[in-house]
Amino acid sequence: MSRVSAAAASAWKDPRRFVLSWVALPLSLVAALLLGAVMMLVLGANPINGYNAMIVGAFDGSYALGSTAVQAAPLLLVAVGICVAFRANVFNIGGEGQLAMGGLAGSATALALPHLPSVVLIPLVLLAGAAGGAVWGAIPGAFKAYFNVNEILSTIMLNLVAVQVMNWLLAGPMVDKTQNSTYGLIPETKLLPRNSWLPIIVPNTQLHLGVLVAVLVSVGVWVLLYRTSFGFRLQAVGLSRDASRYAGMPVKRTMTLAMTISGAMCGIGGALLVFGSISHRMVTDGSLTGFTGSDGFNGIVVALFGALNPLWSVISAFLFGGMIVGGDALQVATGVPADMVTALEGLVVVFVVSLEYMRRRSRATSLSPAAGPRTPLVAAGERGDP
Amino acid sequence: MSHFFTYSVLTATVATALGLAAPFLLAALGETVGQRSGVINLGVDGIMLLSAFATYFTALRTGNLFYAILVGMGVGAVMGVVTAFISVTLKAEQGISGIGIYLFGLGFSDLLFIKLVGTPLPIATLNPVNIPLLDRIPAVGGMFFKQTILVYLAFVLVPVVTFVLNRTTFGMKIRAVGENPAAADSVGVNVVRIRWEAVLIGCVLAGLAGAALLMFDGIFQENLTQAEGFIAVALVYFGAWRPVGVMGGSVLYGLAIAVVLEWKSLGIIPLSASDLAATAPAVITVLALLTVARRFRQPAALGKPYERGG
Numbered sequence: 001m002s003r004v005s006a007a008a009a010s011a012w013k014d015p016r017r018f019v020l021s022w023v024a025l026p027l028s029l030v031a032a033l034l035l036g037a038v039m040m041l042v043l044g045a046n047p048i049n050g051y052n053a054m055i056v057g058a059f060d061g062s063y064a065l066g067s068t069a070v071q072a073a074p075l076l077l078v079a080v081g082i083c084v085a086f087r088a089n090v091f092n093i094g095g096e097g098q099l100a101m102g103g104l105a106g107s108a109t110a111l112a113l114p115h116l117p118s119v120v121l122i123p124l125v126l127l128a129g130a131a132g133g134a135v136w137g138a139i140p141g142a143f144k145a146y147f148n149v150n151e152i153l154s155t156i157m158l159n160l161v162a163v164q165v166m167n168w169l170l171a172g173p174m175v176d177k178t179q180n181s182t183y184g185l186i187p188e189t190k191l192l193p194r195n196s197w198l199p200i201i202v203p204n205t206q207l208h209l210g211v212l213v214a215v216l217v218s219v220g221v222w223v224l225l226y227r228t229s230f231g232f233r234l235q236a237v238g239l240s241r242d243a244s245r246y247a248g249m250p251v252k253r254t255m256t257l258a259m260t261i262s263g264a265m266c267g268i269g270g271a272l273l274v275f276g277s278i279s280h281r282m283v284t285d286g287s288l289t290g291f292t293g294s295d296g297f298n299g300i301v302v303a304l305f306g307a308l309n310p311l312w313s314v315i316s317a318f319l320f321g322g323m324i325v326g327g328d329a330l331q332v333a334t335g336v337p338a339d340m341v342t343a344l345e346g347l348v349v350v351f352v353v354s355l356e357y358m359r360r361r362s363r364a365t366s367l368s369p370a371a372g373p374r375t376p377l378v379a380a381g382e383r384g385d386p
Numbered sequence: 387m388s389h390f391f392t393y394s395v396l397t398a399t400v401a402t403a404l405g406l407a408a409p410f411l412l413a414a415l416g417e418t419v420g421q422r423s424g425v426i427n428l429g430v431d432g433i434m435l436l437s438a439f440a441t442y443f444t445a446l447r448t449g450n451l452f453y454a455i456l457v458g459m460g461v462g463a464v465m466g467v468v469t470a471f472i473s474v475t476l477k478a479e480q481g482i483s484g485i486g487i488y489l490f491g492l493g494f495s496d497l498l499f500i501k502l503v504g505t506p507l508p509i510a511t512l513n514p515v516n517i518p519l520l521d522r523i524p525a526v527g528g529m530f531f532k533q534t535i536l537v538y539l540a541f542v543l544v545p546v547v548t549f550v551l552n553r554t555t556f557g558m559k560i561r562a563v564g565e566n567p568a569a570a571d572s573v574g575v576n577v578v579r580i581r582w583e584a585v586l587i588g589c590v591l592a593g594l595a596g597a598a599l600l601m602f603d604g605i606f607q608e609n610l611t612q613a614e615g616f617i618a619v620a621l622v623y624f625g626a627w628r629p630v631g632v633m634g635g636s637v638l639y640g641l642a643i644a645v646v647l648e649w650k651s652l653g654i655i656p657l658s659a660s661d662l663a664a665t666a667p668a669v670i671t672v673l674a675l676l677t678v679a680r681r682f683r684q685p686a687a688l689g690k691p692y693e694r695g696g
Binding site for chain 2: 043143149288297356
């Protein structure tokens, strides 16, 4: 992390820049929480009790910490995927669909090969999840690279397609027909083979192997992005497609690959949602977020708050995982619905991108005048770099 | 299938399709105005959710639908101020700030719904207004001229927006700051002000779209819009930034949804396959994005904040 420490050292010489580089993100969270406190007051709840309940619910004791980590793992994978795509200046909002496709591919694999031993089956279902998500990321990636289709729109539309395909599969071809319900079948698969369940790694908690997988993947992606020539190529393409093409880089292939990897990360996240679940089935409720619990969108918040860096995203994911787990405690303690957390996330995003302007201005005044607004968040991913 | 091709079913399906299309059309027309000025507003879905809730709550408490729709538009305007401040004044990355607005709207609308309403009660909705004489035309009358006032308004706005964009000074300024803000600036057009105005118009229409959706459904629920606001943004691309094209996309979307609903209720497609059939409009939209991206050019400054001398 020499880059970070060097950046910190240089930032010390310019205090304003130091504040904007290193305090802007925490400040966004504080601002969002303060606004959240006002909202709670208006709704007649005590914000101190509310936030206290959230913190206790998310971080107090090993069971709570385990639940937070389990909640955080898919968020982290989505965020890491966004980091990869953003390095190439492609914005992946397709997390929801890629999670669904990853979950489906993993579930289908486990149901097809129920007799494999755990050591084979668990890696296999995670890889299947990655493949499912990769396909769903490659489509908008190729559309963007070869046909200049706005990836934000295509990923959002493909989210809708994926969720409806999932609803169809889970209610139709993949449904557990053995359930005896008088109200019609729940859209869920039958119980997945025990060999595919992600083992609990800390007794008396929900903390499963998937959390470890997520952290390892983000370390691996950090190495890929910052220590390999492929990572350099992604960055070059992200900063200037024209210059990269001039330098002989396969720009279109690189962009497609970035989205494919991004989708694969989300796909693994989808597999974790299935094989790390308590029910050990793939379940939905027919709504758009029934399976994902909005993790595809929440992952965007995690990535932004993690400065679009896979390692910072680990901390960010834990924090936002905690907010989601704590949201239920908030509801119990103060009667403020857990939707508060989604609203807070939205505010964090708004504040992060707004503070970005001030950072850019300080950059423009204290450093090069050419530091324009082209890719502000690539700059965010590399705060401190000249 | 023969049940579907009857006079009454076809008429009813088209009439429903237009009702379904109206919220898409209102939101997409607003987004068209904003995008022609160079600003992508991805927060439309969140704004629609907030204004749909505001409309619902006002209607529930006062029983006055006119006030309710006004409040919905007012919420759109307030969110417009927020959006314009972030996207135009603070020059934030528009794609991402829009996701922030969306998440805020999604969370906050449901928060208020649970906290302030709790048990959902249906509200009285707008009555259809029959256009005299025209509603007596066989088939056509039943399809087009027995709609609610908001549906008429949505379709009337198509020529209005076209006219404003193409034939007025204000529209020319909008297009100028969307294509070449530096040039517009150099001849004395206030880029920031025009973009503010375009974004505000877009958000008020998004608010109206939320109100129209609520009036169609007659009840609020969590995530009422089901991503309709995002689809509206895609429909702007679908229509290649032209109000008439946007209308075509909205009607196509409305028709696709209405036909699937009708087929489901008539048993033409099995219930289990209706989810699969429901993917059709989204798939069509993605394919349309492909064609449009190859044949039409987007406003040159779309998504790019304007920095003087930058």
